[in-house]
Amino acid sequence: RGGHRHASSLLSAADRRMPMPTASRRRRPAFAAVVGVLALAIVGADDDWDDGAGDYDADAAAYGGGYDDDMGGMGGMDDYGDYGGGGGYGGYGDDEYGGGGGGDPTPAYEVLETLEAAEEFFAAEETEPIVVGFFDEDADADALETFQSVAESHRYDYRFAYATEADVRAAYKYAKSAAVAVFLPKRFVSEKYDKPKARYPSSKLDADAVAKFIAKKSIPLVGQKTWKSNDRYDKARLPILTLYAAIDLEKNGKGFDYFANRLRKVAVEYKDTMLFNIGDKDDFSYSLPDYGFDDKLENKKDVGVGVKDGDKYYKMDAKFNVDNLRAFVEQVLAGELEPKIKEAPEYDDAALDDDDAGGLDDDGGDMYDGTNVVALTTDSFDAELAGKDAFLEFYAPWCGHCQALKPTYKALADELAGTDVLVGAMDATAHDPPAGFDVQGYPTLVFKPHGGDPIPYDGDRDVDAMKAFVKQHTSFDRVKEEL
Numbered sequence: 001r002g003g004h005r006h007a008s009s010l011l012s013a014a015d016r017r018m019p020m021p022t023a024s025r026r027r028r029p030a031f032a033a034v035v036g037v038l039a040l041a042i043v044g045a046d047d048d049w050d051d052g053a054g055d056y057d058a059d060a061a062a063y064g065g066g067y068d069d070d071m072g073g074m075g076g077m078d079d080y081g082d083y084g085g086g087g088g089y090g091g092y093g094d095d096e097y098g099g100g101g102g103g104d105p106t107p108a109y110e111v112l113e114t115l116e117a118a119e120e121f122f123a124a125e126e127t128e129p130i131v132v133g134f135f136d137e138d139a140d141a142d143a144l145e146t147f148q149s150v151a152e153s154h155r156y157d158y159r160f161a162y163a164t165e166a167d168v169r170a171a172y173k174y175a176k177s178a179a180v181a182v183f184l185p186k187r188f189v190s191e192k193y194d195k196p197k198a199r200y201p202s203s204k205l206d207a208d209a210v211a212k213f214i215a216k217k218s219i220p221l222v223g224q225k226t227w228k229s230n231d232r233y234d235k236a237r238l239p240i241l242t243l244y245a246a247i248d249l250e251k252n253g254k255g256f257d258y259f260a261n262r263l264r265k266v267a268v269e270y271k272d273t274m275l276f277n278i279g280d281k282d283d284f285s286y287s288l289p290d291y292g293f294d295d296k297l298e299n300k301k302d303v304g305v306g307v308k309d310g311d312k313y314y315k316m317d318a319k320f321n322v323d324n325l326r327a328f329v330e331q332v333l334a335g336e337l338e339p340k341i342k343e344a345p346e347y348d349d350a351a352l353d354d355d356d357a358g359g360l361d362d363d364g365g366d367m368y369d370g371t372n373v374v375a376l377t378t379d380s381f382d383a384e385l386a387g388k389d390a391f392l393e394f395y396a397p398w399c400g401h402c403q404a405l406k407p408t409y410k411a412l413a414d415e416l417a418g419t420d421v422l423v424g425a426m427d428a429t430a431h432d433p434p435a436g437f438d439v440q441g442y443p444t445l446v447f448k449p450h451g452g453d454p455i456p457y458d459g460d461r462d463v464d465a466m467k468a469f470v471k472q473h474t475s476f477d478r479v480k481e482e483l
Contacts, residue, residue, distance in 0.1 A: 108155035109148065112163040115171055121161050126187040127249070128228075129218035133162035134174035134181075143178035146205040150214070153207075157232070158214060177203040180210060182217040185224075187249065193221045193264050221271060222263045224249070224256070225279030227455055239274045239309040241267075241329065243320070244281040244288065246300055259303075266326045273333060274307070286459035286469060290342050291315045307332050312339035367397055367406065368425050372413035376426040381434050389421045389474050390448045391457075391466065392437075394428040399442040404461075411463050420450075420476045449475040 112118040112132070122130070133147040144162065151160035169175040180200040189196045198217040200210060219232060225242050233240050243259050259278050267276040281288065281297045281304065288296045291306035292315040305316040305325065314332050318324040331337050368375060374384055376392070384390075393409060395402035413423035426433060433439045437446065437454065445457040447469060455473055459465045471483040 109151040109160035109162060112161050112168055113165055115168055118161075118163065118168055118172075121159075122183070122186075125159060127185050127224060127226075128159060129185055129214075130159040130161070130183045131214055131218075132160075132172075132181050132183065134169045134172060134179045135162060135164050136169075136178070137164040140178040140203075143203065143205045146207050146210065147180060150205075150207050150210050154211065154214070158218060178205065179203065180205065180213075182214050184218065184220045188220040188223045188260070190221065190260075190264055193268050219275065221267050221276065222260045223277045225277040225284065227283075227453075229277070233275055233277060236275055239307050239332065241274055241276045241305065241307045243276075243278045244284065244293070244297060244304040244306070245278065245302075246282070247278060247280040262320075262322050262325070265322050266329060269326070270329055270333070274329060282472070285472070286457075286465070290340070292340050309339070311342045313342060314339050367395065367402070367427065368410065368413075371410045372417045372423065373410060374413075374422055374424040376424045376431070378431045378434070381426070384424060385422060385448065385450075387420075387450060389450050389470070389476065389479065391416070391421060391423045391470060392446045392448060392454075393425040394433050394437065394439045394442070394444040394446075395425060396429045396442045397427060398429075402443045405443055408461055408463060408466075412466050415463060415467060416470070419482055420479055421470055421474065447473050449473055451475060 110117075110121055112121060121132075131151070133144070135144040135147070137144065144164070147160075147162060154160075163169055163172070166175065172181075174181070181197050182200075183197045184194055186196070188194075198213075200213050215232070215235065219236065223229060223233075224247075225233070241263075243263060245255070245259060247256055247259075249256055256278060263276050263278070267274075281302070285296045288294075288304065290308075291304065291313045293304045293306070295302075297304045303320045305320055305328065307314040307329075309332075314328075314337050316324065316328040318328065373393075376384055391412065393402075393405070395405075409423070409425065416423050428439050428442070428444075437444070446454045447457055448454045452475055457466070457469055459469055467483055471480050474480055474483075
């Protein structure tokens with residue numbers, strides 16, 4: 001989204017991260033069980049790890065700037081930029097927000113005190129990467145403290161857990177020295193193409209280096225594009241190829257696998273220069289025009305393939321098959337195709353008079369005083385949203401983008417007045433955004449379904465586009481009928 005970054009959000013970025021669903025975050029020691037025969041087979045598959053991590057210490061010295069070529073994984077990511085330590089990915093989460101203000105009371109990691117607890121942890125979520133540490137509580141106290149620090153900083157980016165019990169560490173073959181292992185999302189692992197886990201190559205942990213390692217090793221060869229995984233892909237600083245189709249992992253997992261298997265045949269050849277994922281075309285219908293899919297792939301069997309490289313978007317015009325996909329990737333990387341450049345978001349053509357375009361009123365009131373836009377504060381936020389969906393703007397009064405959006409946002413509030421959708425706005429320079437909302441630019445627009453996870457809005461800044469987004473994501477059938 002266009003707009004400004006502000007220092008306060010950068011300073012608190014480590015505390016404003018994408019939350020995991022409540023069900024997957026349990027407190028110590030009520031954490032249930034993990035590995036079983038299957039998980040143990042996955043975790044302990046590589047016999048060469050039995051000797052501990054001591055031999056890897058020399059390689060770890062390179063992690064301050066990049067990884068050695070023999071580290072495997074996705075590659076091509078030597079310039080980590082924002083990956084380190086307290087950084088991480090922005091995003092949105094569920095109702096149990098963390099960070100900002102007083103902080104999230106839920107733990108950033110689970111403690112695996114039994115093999116059963118480990119089994120449950122691994123089985124609880126198959127579509128997200130997980131990070132597990134193995135430590136002797138006394139001998140590895142410093143490493144454990146570093147691991148906990150990384151988990152706190154990235155608590156909403158990954159699922160973290162650690163084990164100190166000797167039998168758990170032995171079962172996973174990490175009994176000799178401190179170890180941190182990153183596990184790819186099990187649902188997207190291909191036995192032929194993916195290494196399901198990667199061990200940090202040192203028993204001595206450095207927070208920044210561990211964070212970089214996790215970021216690099218948590219992306220499968222072909223994964224799923226979701227609102228939650230988007231930031232991981234964007235932060236990798238590589239072109240991203242996305243296949244858009246009607247995707248539903250629960251109802252039609254074979255449909256996803258059909259496309260994934262074909263993508264992998266090409267992705268394996270370009271894993272160092274491009275990332276590959278699959279997204280549901282309905283969930284991301286608002287972004288399809290960026291590539292040039294102006295019809296938004298409306299027919300059920302329509303499939304679209306595009307590459308995003310910064311603000312450059314490429315569309316594959318040929319029919320989807322492996323040969324055409326490979327040719328398309330080669331053309332993109334060779335610079336042979338003309339990209340579509342994503343322009344700044346479009347705003348309604350409304351006259352921006354002093355009243356509409358201004359920030360604070362003369363009496364110091366909020367920017368939307370006297371309109372149907374509900375002014376939100378840190379104290380009133382939960383009460384105002386109770387029982388409703390909400391379209392939310394976090395703004396700065398001095399922000400030109402926010403001022404330009406004001407007429408459109410007022411019109412949206414007028415259109416949705418009297419429905420179960422609240423249109424609200426918070427001056428993020430005067431109030432702390434609720435923890436979990438990663439407000440690093442102005443304006444930040446988010447749709448929050450009642451009882452659901454916040455969904456970032458990056459579509460066009462016009463009333464019809466915003467209403468369509470509301471209709472797509474509302475939790476109320478009556479709102480869909482009204483719209």
